[in-house]
Amino acid sequence: PTDLALAYRSVRYSPANRTDIPELQLLIEAAKRGFFESASIDHSGLNLVLGNEAPAEAEKETRLWLERHGPFGEPMPYKLASPRYEVLAEGWVGNKKPQWLIPKPVVLPDKVKSWPANQPAPLCAEGDLEIALGAPDAAAGSRYMAVYAKNISARSCALQSYPQIDFLNEAGDAQPDIELQPEPDILLERVAIPSGEAVISTLDWNAMSTSQDPDETVALVIAAAKGMKPVQLAPQYDGQPTSLDILDGAQIAQSPWVQARDGWAIPGDAFKPQPPATPRP
Template structure:
């Protein structure tokens, strides 16, 4: 197992007056001293930095609520990393909760070192931190280069609720890492040069990772990405249209013994000119394909009596934009806020507008994968569905009119809802969906 170095970062805000620089709160200093005495702790360093009060510059009077950051760096013995991390988090998070609430303190923690980063909030159980560190060590030992986990709000006390974001030096290393994640039952997204496994917050399927790695090594393949939420393998080739290597690649994909008509997997292959060919892995084309829940989650129960969702029943947001091999991906998410179950069975209608509110011209909208048809999904109260988006990157040189607003009509008969495409995980300049773009949109599928 590689040597480890863990760091616990505590972010807090406290008072600072012009001309003076207070040290860390006494509660944090006392906890740091206690951490120094823990078995397995090699070193502890505490630093504090200050930011300007809102509306103030870097100099001048600050109020007692001006933000500051306390950083506690804890170096641990690698042979007791998980246990020591849990004990350190228990002491430091407890101290952070004891700091005067009037100081407007927020606390986060990051354990990092030798490729590992585990983030946690003050309400995260110490046992969860310890388990996450131990899982991270197992993934590193299996061949990962870096492992990052966030244990923030929404994960509760479940040590397996967080998704590990894992990188490796080469695609071949991803198979051993996937096997380790499967044995740990740890949700993980995997990435190596030329190969990406987007798990959709699920445990990686080892056989699919093997297929991804093998596809990444085929002649002419520059990049291979598996999108679990769509059950689709997206491949970028450097071969020209009509090249023999493209025909060989498609035959190879359709000859694999993996997918079935009951569990189909689509593929898309882009040639050097970004012309796309679609098909089905293992040649298993379903007669009428309906995408399943994102990440292979257990489907929500059907309720034949549930009414159709109306536009007012759904709260809409845009997902984070991801990029790979000349393409971009995102999603539209709809959460049921009606207070009762309701059902959707359609593809959302989208209009892409520039900063002046004018629709982008000549935008072609097509299905996200071959054969996809909407399935009826009954959303429980608070449940969310997502519709995946995929488009080719487009040049934004010479300041073209990018898409800054997406008008979304979530269900038939609803009023369009404008979503800002310049915030919350989308580029500040907007989406590079310009005149003449082709956007692939999938039907609503179970999200979370």
């Protein structure tokens, strides 16, 4: 372990196996900047805490310094905190992210043929799209649901967006503090939808405790893109209305509109006539 003691602040570096000189140099650079209370590298990456006398521009300066810094062989995350340990900024040294965080075109199912990427089509307008919800699903504490949009116009139209969604409780009020976060590894691309075809956007969230907060989501208000008129839809399971454990403060990963996704139902199937629901006992 290597400790560099400085007046009124410290740099601590405790390598698991051997000293990594570039990592140690990064900590020394942090100390030389003069406004960090502490700087350390551990299994979570680089952790910086500002001192009480840090200048107002310290947060911006730190972001620029770390973004312009030479990347390491392996991506290194960083976290910048205030003197009260409130997180001010997070990112990756040298802007080098791990592969799973680099957006890529979505992988289509084996039996799905990709539509032409450069098809000349105008943006979808009001009345061009019909919106539908897939049935919610669950696995190991995670929840999943799909949103579909079908081109019901007579010609192709294009989307390059995320659905705009509000989640309503039984009183008809929007759930507060919902965070819809773009799924980080899927590239937002323009998708030209042929007439009669459909696209999908997927939602993924962690199960939430309804015993502590029984105010579940019973409807979604969805617009295919900003500025479009939304529609209100109720989720269903096995043909019966159901609620979702999306409560206030939920964090939901959302994909952009894509032609199809491996492991999800083919979008066009969501608009096929369904058999009558079997009444529940």
